[in-house]
Amino acid sequence: MPEVYDPLTDPAPAHDLRAVLRIRAFRRLWIAFGLSSLGDWIGLLALTAMAKAFAGDDYQAANFAIGGVLFLRVLPALVMGPVAGWVADRLDRRWTMILGDLIRAAFFVTIPIVGTLTWLLVATVLIEIVSLVWGPAKDASVPNLIPRHRLEAANQLSLITTYGSALPAAALFTAITLVTRWAGDFSIDLAVYLNAATFVVSGLAIVSVAEIGRTPGHEHEEHPTLWRTMVEGWSYVTGTPVVRGLVVGISGAFAAGAVVIGLGRTYVEDLDAGDPGYGLLFGAVFGGLALGMGFAPRLFSGLSRRRLFAAGLVGSGIGLAGLALIQQLEIATMIAVVLGFCAGASWVSGYTLLGLEVPDNVRGRTFAFVQSAVRTVLAVTLAVAPFVAGAIGRNTVNLPGDRSVTYNGASMTMLIAAVLASVIGLVAWRQMDDRPGVPFWRDLRRSFGKTPGVYPTTGLFIALEGGEGAGKSTQAALLVKWLEEQGQQVLLTREPGATDLGKTLRQIVLDPATGDISHRAEALLYAADKAEHVDSVIWPALKTGAVVITDRYVDSALAYQGSGRDLDLTDVERVNRWATDDLRPNLTILLDLPPKSGLGRFAERDRIEAQSADFHERVRAAFLELAAAEPQHYLVLDATLDREQLAAKIQERLLPILPKVKP
């Protein structure tokens, strides 16, 4: 049985990489794939060096041998991707990975022993085929080992480890070949044996990750044939708009990157920048990529991942257009960093979305499909882009008034790719947007640099939120009763009005006699109630280990004063975070009800209830938006259900996260 991890048991922010590594099963898998990646890179370096050695002194033969190794590493993915996905979804993923590692180790060991170029090339293909199965089995397992809200951080770690291990691998390879120089060609053999050893250790590390196992819940399913699996996988990818958008988008991001790599050489030639310029451009794109993967999720922590994915793509397109149009190396380098950043942001969020949105039983196939699509796009783009650039050539167009514009093939091809990447980004946006009607710029401004918040580690903090008459007080009372039956120490409180000061403030804000007051004054009165409430009621109770239930909290201020009154949401948020010391509920239960139904449950109206229907509609939409931005901290319920049904759903959600009751 997989360990049960609940998002609420570890209060660390979602993007905290250390929190992901605290999850034992993931940590072990991470060590394993870190070693596999290290081995993979050492293997690539060692095999190209060995191929050159086998080819002898003939310059042309050596180039063909090295090119052969590189080509054969890409080729199997084009042909074998769907088969690899079938294996990853059908077989026990843990054993697939263990055997995969051991088989790869065995193949590597045979290469220096057999000692021929032909076997080296054959073994390269066989190793690559095994890797093709291993990768999707690993990618598809990760979402089962960690809570949903940590998947992005886990993917950041995976990508950083996979690509970042190239550096230590290069250092290790150099060290081995330098230290064992006396051994001649045998020093490369040593590198290959070391590489095989990393695979063996990786396989052994996976033995201890029992949580991976076979896809839970699918043990008794019939096993479809390879052909049916492929057809089903294909119809799933093409027939599910979100997944289709993701696959098209990820391929687009890779095509944009491949254009820069494929045309970089001629592009810098046109800038008279030569080899150093090429190195700079290359470094800028990859540096930006690493920054995007590492920092974009944290920087835009409040932005919907679907939006971040599509916006990253459009950003890459715009960056590419900038590169094409600006013919100055310094500025081009800065643009290349931005381009890489956008592509990195898109890559990590796309990868995370695949893990979140694709059901477990087709996840292996989907990852394998993406792997094949990406490699095909890379191969085709790398081959076609220089050809298109060459066909366009260098041209000068004469303009009226003795003016002329000179453009070259590389820039023009980049411009074409820029338009394509932007269009793909927009198509992905249309297919996937999960916040229709919310303007992107407003969303972006709000999400930028949001603070992670403080989640209590003693006791449990629960907020009930929703519009007027949604049933919060009713559910709060039922919840208190149930929690006490569970032996919990419970405190029920509310906003505004739980303290002496709060009672006075409540009277002011809700009494119709108060009339119209400044919206900012209203926001500050509610915030003052919260400050007193948190300091004198909520924190002291949490510190004793109690379950604190508050009937309304900060979300009410964001919805009523922020969206209802239309104050600047960032300001309202800042004031409320300050007032509450950024204390956040472990779980917010949102009871969603059309305002008409809720208001219809009362005869009398207080000052806020008496606001317009539009006001209450804005409030409802704002609550839903807040929940959608951080689903791991919310339980959204349809409040038209009857009281008992709602209470049962709340209990089911809370049961696994209740504090341990002291005997």
Ligand SMILES: Nc1ncnc2c1ncn2[C@@H]1O[C@H](COP(=O)(O)OP(=O)(O)OP(=O)(O)O)[C@@H](O)[C@H]1O
């Ligand atoms: N699930 C339900 N179905 C139908 N009526 C309900 C339901 N839950 C509560 N009610 C009724 O709706 C009215 C409002 O309920 P309640 O006071 O719990 O709502 P509330 O969200 O706390 O309201 P307020 O906006 O004043 O905070 C009460 O008369 C209650 O009995």
Ligand SMILES: Cc1cn([C@H]2C[C@H](O)[C@@H](COP(=O)(O)O)O2)c(=O)[nH]c1=O
């Ligand atoms: C906390 C909080 C509340 N409000 C509004 C929402 C309601 O109309 C009232 C509280 O009445 P209830 O019967 O206790 O639900 O106040 C708000 O506008 N801003 C807030 O921060």
